[in-house]
Amino acid sequence: MHFESPIKRRQSRQIMVGNVPVGGDAPISVQSMTNTETTDVAATVGQIQRLEEAGVDIVRVSVPSMDAAEAFGAIKKQVSVPLVADIHFDYKIALAVAEQGVDCLRINPGNIGREDRIRAVVDCARDKNIPIRIGVNAGSLEKDLQKKYGEPTPEALMESAMRHVDILDKLDFQNFKLSLKASNVFMTVAAYRLIAAQIDNPLHLGVTEAGGLRSGTVKSAIALGSLLMEGIGDTLRISLAADPVEEVKVGFDILKSLGLRTKGINFIACPSCSRQNFDVISTVNALESRLEDIKTPLDVAIIGCVVNGPGEAKEAHIGLTGGSPNNLIFREGKPSHKVDNSDLIAELEKVIRAKAEEVDAEGGETPVKITLGA
Ligand code: SF4
The missing domain is CATH 3.30.413.10 (Sulfite Reductase Hemoprotein, domain 1)
Known part of the structure; x- marks a missing residue:
């Protein structure tokens, strides 16, 4: 009864986020992110369990402090879905969650600072077989790129992304995926098209700060739908100012409508x-x-x-x-x-x-x- 999707997916290399393959011929995975205080272990575990019930494949948890890193370890023990730790730049937090069994590090190598610190994080990720997600966001573009391009543009986003990619390339580390998010539909689509032609690592799709349940769903469906129909995208998160469970439902609905997943x-x-x-x-x-x-x-x-x-x-x-x-x-x-x-x-x-x-x-x-x- 299910139709066969005519979509031809871009050939990307495959990485493993815990036990979930991302890229290659793996099903496009659906992610969400907790919005509880990470240090509130019970609340965070409860929210992750609700996301698991909704069918989420991967969950991201922000880890802004060493206390949160410790809590992350306790959370990890109580859930079975792979967890990504969202870290801005603090290499010590990255190393701490690596010890706590994290399944993926969301950290931009170019934001870590000194070279020895970047190398420490990458060597640790290599030793423990932990992938990294590079996440470029139009709202936090480097100052020199803002100056060069005048405003966030798809080219500026790609240049920012390639800086991080080059750092990992030099360290001979290919176990990463990448996102290039903007809140504007056209910029998101154009930026992903550019990067998809440049690298073969898996791409994490998303429109950042998409909006509330209805407007964010529409924006995400247009941007991600356009990219997915071109075969671009290996995993996705719908960013909604709403219950994260809704993000999972919308993510699956987009994939189901394109014949890319068949859940539910x-x-x-x-x-x-x-x-x-x-x-x-x-x-x-x-x-x-x-x-x-x-x-x-x-x-x-x-x-x-x-x-x-x-x-x-x-x-x-x-x-x-x-x-x-x-x-x-x-x-x-x-x-x-x-x-x-x-x-x-x-x-x-x-x-x-x-x-x-x-x-x-x-x-x-x-x-x-x-x-x-x-
Ligand atoms: S919209 Fe009206 S006419 Fe069309 S199938 Fe439904 S009930 Fe029948």
């Missing part, structure tokens, strides 16, 4: 109109929240009347077409049984859960075919 239910629903034979909007909302725990990839079509119902149901694992006096449930594109409005949501939940169990018993997630471009 893909709802197909009509917007409804006066022809609807049941309340489409409340039915879809109720099903989305009741079935959030389902990770099995399923297409479910909820359509208010016969205008488009049977056609959409044919392409879905489970379909519902509104009718009077009864609505019709489809399984695997074929009419199955009728149900009236009073039983609708409970019956659909039952049928969808049964289908998910059936698919799981047959082997679970439908593998996504990854095509690598030239």
